[in-house]
Amino acid sequence: QVQLQESGPRLVKPSETLSLTCAVSGNSISTYSWNWIRQTPGKGLEWIGHIQPNGASAFDPSLKGRVTLSADTSQNHFTLTLSSVTAADTATYYCAGPGYSFTYWGQGLQVTVSS
């Protein structure tokens, strides 16, 4: 059974960088693409981006320039880095995959941007 688990800080100050990690078990991250998705009450579900097995990544255009995705195949986890955060980045962050229809999801991590 594939399981995903997000980890990272729950509180981040404005203008700082948010870094979240998704640990995957039951499937190798080097086989498929893996995604980050966030959810806010006002905007519903928002796809952030994905990282492919070859290390290439794609992002929602509205976040491009602030988002970096990376993967550590030895640890079987992948990471989201979001720079210059504002209150608008307050959300529940999910990792999901594999591929482009999301069979498996993490439980979600509520992140608040506040000073």
Next chain:
Amino acid sequence: DVQLTQVPSSLSASVGDSVTITCRASQNINNFLNWYQQKPGRAPRLLIYETVSRQYGFPSRFSGAGSGTEFTLTISAVQPDDYATYYCQQSSRPSLTFGGGTRLDVK
């Protein structure tokens, strides 16, 4: 980028009713359309993938249809466990997007 418009944004139904949710894409996405069910405090669950294929664990009263730019999710006889929010999502790369969601609640 492909925009998805989901209608209605909410609807009320009684147990046993049939309901249909529509998802319209701003451009042709072939059959790359998925549906998710989400209950409060939980992560979404993949319900239908590639327009018509029902994910294991969901009953046959859930069905998907459509192609190109217009897609539907139908629940043929709503059961108490079906009250949730439903989202469509397109997987026509490079960018992936979700619809705004449809909340189904008790009439």
